[in-house]
Amino acid sequence: MQYYSHRWSDEKKLIHYQRIKDAVKRMTNLLDEVLMIGKAESGKLPFNPQPLNLVIFCQNLAEEQELGNRANHRIRVTLRGYFPEGWRFDENLLRHILTNLLSNAIKYSPNGEDVDFIITGKDNQVIFEIQDRGIGIPTQELNKLFESFERATNVGNIPGTGLGLAIVKKCVDAHRGSISVESIQDVGTTFTVTLPCK
Numbered sequence: 001m002q003y004y005s006h007r008w009s010d011e012k013k014l015i016h017y018q019r020i021k022d023a024v025k026r027m028t029n030l031l032d033e034v035l036m037i038g039k040a041e042s043g044k045l046p047f048n049p050q051p052l053n054l055v056i057f058c059q060n061l062a063e064e065q066e067l068g069n070r071a072n073h074r075i076r077v078t079l080r081g082y083f084p085e086g087w088r089f090d091e092n093l094l095r096h097i098l099t100n101l102l103s104n105a106i107k108y109s110p111n112g113e114d115v116d117f118i119i120t121g122k123d124n125q126v127i128f129e130i131q132d133r134g135i136g137i138p139t140q141e142l143n144k145l146f147e148s149f150e151r152a153t154n155v156g157n158i159p160g161t162g163l164g165l166a167i168v169k170k171c172v173d174a175h176r177g178s179i180s181v182e183s184i185q186d187v188g189t190t191f192t193v194t195l196p197c198k
Contacts, residue, residue: 033163036096037148040170047174049088054126055079058119061095065102073106074114081121087197093171094195100164101130101191107158108189109134121197128193136185145181154185168193 001020005013039045062075105115109132118129137145137152144150146169149162172179177195 030163033167036167037163037170040167040174045093045170045174047090047093049090049175051086052089052091052094053085054083054087054089054119054121057091057094058098058117058128061098062102062117065099065106068103072112073109075102075106076114076116078116078118079121080118083119083121083126084197087121087126089195089197090171090174093174097168097171097193098128098130100168101128101193104164105130105132105134105189105191108132108155124197126195126197128195129190131188131190133188136187136189137181137183138185139183142181142183146179 001013001016005016008016036045059077062077066073066075102115102117109115113133116129116131118127118131120127120129135154138154141150141152145152146165148166150166151162169179172193172195175195177193179191179193181189181191183189
């Protein structure tokens with residue numbers, strides 16, 4: 001950019017600006033993930049549950065993810081059950097959980113394929129289901145999915161650090177919740193997160 005931008009068209013400059021922005025974003029995300037996994041493994045992950053309007057929070061998060069993706073994925077939000085206003089969550093950790101799972105669902109799905117985001121409130125717990133129709137995960141690799149730097153062998157050249165799901169697991173553990181995954185290769189994946197609300 002420094003030496004050749006005077007020769008380039010505005011369109012070519014915009015392409016390079018976008019590449020720089022994308023590279024900076026990837027690097028920033030990597031640093032954030034490394035710092036967060038370090039805190040979690042040293043037992044210093046902050047956990048500050050506060051009352052949260054879960055419905056608005058999830059709808060806003062889904063909209064952010066839709067706007068941020070370039071492959072025209074729609075996130076279909078479905079609400080089931082009830083959501084009392086007094087339910088408490090650590091908003092920062094919950095954002096990590098849901099952002100990671102939604103962005104993965106988008107990243108590993110074909111262009112234009114919808115992602116289902118189902119939120120169910122019942123019996124003082126909330127269940128989040130994030131379902132895609134993407135590449136899926138090989139069955140023999142499901143048991144190592146939440147370990148640091150582990151990635152499925154079928155991801156090809158799709159970028160990733162292998163830290164996202166390890167961080168999700170730590171954030172779920174901080175809430176004393178549980179996470180499970182069901183996946184069929186070349187069919188899709190469903191992550192289910194269950195968190196207590198008291």
